[in-house]
Amino acid sequence: MPRFALKVDYHGAPFAGWQRQADQPSVQGAIEAALARLEPGPHTIAAAGRTDAGVHARGQVAHADLSRDWDSFRLSEALNYHLKPQPVAITACARVEDDWHARFSATWRQYLFRIVSRRAPLVHDAGLAWQVKQPLDAGAMQAGARHLLGRHDFTTFRAALCQAKSPVKTLDRLDVEEIASPDQTEIRLHVRARSFLHNQVRSFAGTLERVGSGAWAPDDVKAALEACDRTRCGPVAPPQGLYLVGVGYPSDPFDRSTT
Known part of the structure; x- marks a missing residue:
């Protein structure tokens, strides 16, 4: 499964934090739901850091494993389309090695x-x-x-x-x-x-x-x-x-x- 790195901006006010929660909106949940609009899910993404409720990001990094080898630009454009109108944007996307990890590879x-x-x-x-x-x-x-x-x-x-x-x-x-x-x-x-x-x-x-x-x-x-x-x-x-x-x-x- 091709792995993609995603650079993410978000306004934290509407969210209970980065991490997916069953009964509250989260940034992770929003991106995973957008991914499910592109490929059948469920999807589980990993991030470099789990920000708390109300905290913003201008350079969060996450990775996602997909079944299709997407063009990186088209993947970011498609995700941004399905993320609207939530205050979350994919500002960059890149194909990475299968063992690259948004959290554990970070220095x-x-x-x-x-x-x-x-x-x-x-x-x-x-x-x-x-x-x-x-x-x-x-x-x-x-x-x-x-x-x-x-x-x-x-x-x-x-x-x-x-x-x-x-x-x-x-x-x-x-x-x-x-x-x-x-x-x-x-x-x-x-x-x-x-x-x-x-x-x-x-x-x-x-x-x-x-x-x-x-x-x-x-x-x-x-x-x-x-x-x-x-x-x-x-x-x-x-x-x-x-x-x-x-x-x-x-x-x-x-x-x-x-x-």
């Missing part, structure tokens, strides 16, 4: 978290960012973020229901970007690692927001990390600010120059 994942500091209600970014009303100090947030880089026991930033075998992870990147405009200031957190614990990025975001607001000092992040105690974490930021924006592989399946 890194990258997330974006958006925080908007603004008094007035969000209009264009409603549902697409976490709004806070107080000003945030991006420099202090970056100073706090530096304590999280590298290999650590991230128990403090791990959800109680996390199913990972170990809380030890290696954080490769955590950059704080500030984008100022006359009406608001946006803080973007760019986070990369091979893998993440459940709610790890949202826990980082909530903790660093406390630093940016002045409620925490940057060194308080270090103390919280070293405590290995979930109660020492800052608040968990809401899901609408979080995006899965990229997944890395030893060879990019969507790069035509390598195929």
Whole structure:
């Protein structure tokens, strides 16, 4: 059965998360239903990461096994037709080797978290960012973020229901970007690692927001990390600010120059 890699964008608001659920809409379920319109099912697809309810994606990657050896462009066009009007789009599609796996072949994942500091209600970014009303100090947030880089026991930033075998992870990147405009200031957190614990990025975001607001000092992040105690974490930021924006592989399946 030919295997195809799919790059997927979605708005997470209407979904109970990526993973298929019996009684709630999911991104996985939407794509599998579209595949069933093209070939008799059932279909089971695998993804690089299982995003939670309300979390968005600009670069999720999944794979599907089909009986027909589709032209990649025509497959993506057909899927997008059958996905309408749901906020899910296949932005790239490629034939891959039979042993290629969207999750297990991945070498890194990258997330974006958006925080908007603004008094007035969000209009264009409603549902697409976490709004806070107080000003945030991006420099202090970056100073706090530096304590999280590298290999650590991230128990403090791990959800109680996390199913990972170990809380030890290696954080490769955590950059704080500030984008100022006359009406608001946006803080973007760019986070990369091979893998993440459940709610790890949202826990980082909530903790660093406390630093940016002045409620925490940057060194308080270090103390919280070293405590290995979930109660020492800052608040968990809401899901609408979080995006899965990229997944890395030893060879990019969507790069035509390598195929």
